[in-house]
Amino acid sequence: MTGEDHDVLAEQIRILIVEDDPDMADLLADLVEAEGWTPLVASSAEAAMALIDGGSAHLALVDHNLPGISGRVFAQRLRARTDMGIVMVTAAGSAAERVLGLETAADDYVVKPFEPIELVARVKAVLRRAVPAMRHEKESEREAGKAALRLGDWSVDLDGRRAVCHADPARALTGAEFALLEILAETPNVPVSRAQILDRLGAESDRYIDRNVDVLVLRLRRKIERNPDLPRHIKTRRGKGYVLHTDEAASAS
Missing domain, CATH: 1.10.10.10 (Winged helix-like DNA-binding domain superfamily/Winged helix DNA-binding domain)
Known part of the structure; x- marks a missing residue:
């Protein structure tokens, strides 16, 4: 894949960010845009589902603690209707929470506070598995x-x-x-x-x-x-x- 091909592909990747903290949402959106991807930001599960209904995304970054419908429940509902990648971004880093993540069908967990390079690497790894177009x-x-x-x-x-x-x-x-x-x-x-x-x-x-x-x-x-x-x-x-x-x-x- 040439560099030009990679740039075209990157522009087509859409990342759904479900985060109620405005500062964290801005940080995640900046990281997504820095990779050439398109961020779709929602502050609640309900708003995120409306975005999904209006168009597709390739991966969702989901905060565990959301107002109303929790991030875990939202991820369960999302997995029931799509095979898109799901990465939970959460302050809950206990082993029990990671085990419970299996039931949400989350592909990975990133615990706050995180290093930006780690989050991007994990997102790329999930995208390679979840998006067939990322490989010829x-x-x-x-x-x-x-x-x-x-x-x-x-x-x-x-x-x-x-x-x-x-x-x-x-x-x-x-x-x-x-x-x-x-x-x-x-x-x-x-x-x-x-x-x-x-x-x-x-x-x-x-x-x-x-x-x-x-x-x-x-x-x-x-x-x-x-x-x-x-x-x-x-x-x-x-x-x-x-x-x-x-x-x-x-x-x-």
């Missing part, structure tokens, strides 16, 4: 050819951090979904417990563990499996956790 079709096909895993309609390149659905190239995994797939793929055909998954995701063992891992597995199955009710690749092993089977392993069993 030929580039996607070339990386898919090197994929370490084949799961039904999906080719997964763990080194390149790419997951391509051949049946629907616009379909994408969220950051949390890809992270779970990476964890299971490290030991294919070997069960991984819920506690091990949460530990790898950086969460503490608390009362949210089972529920949140199960929710994340369900989301990934809905993306990967042709029939999520009869999973072929991501299976449950009672009392042991979850296990990943590739096409090759599944066909041999």
Whole structure:
């Protein structure tokens, strides 16, 4: 991709900023504009949803503590209707809050106060996963050819951090979904417990563990499996956790 191509693409990227603090909203908008992206600013979940209804965005930066509808609830509603990237920007940095973030389908968390370079890097990483246009079709096909895993309609390149659905190239995994797939793929055909998954995701063992891992597995199955009710690749092993089977392993069993 040439520099000119990159500039044209950057101008097309729209970032929804949902933040009720005017100073923080201005800071986020300045960071977005500095990257050549277009900011769409809303001070509440209701205003943000009106912006979404009026047009599309590629990624949302959502404050956790919003007036009225909370940022977490807004993110849940947003994920129910779109696969756009979601990055929570929050002062709540506890492990419990990060675990709860799995249920919002957030791709990442940035904790206030943050370094601008860190936030931009995280946004770019999510955009690369969430916006197919950020990589050429030929580039996607070339990386898919090197994929370490084949799961039904999906080719997964763990080194390149790419997951391509051949049946629907616009379909994408969220950051949390890809992270779970990476964890299971490290030991294919070997069960991984819920506690091990949460530990790898950086969460503490608390009362949210089972529920949140199960929710994340369900989301990934809905993306990967042709029939999520009869999973072929991501299976449950009672009392042991979850296990990943590739096409090759599944066909041999």
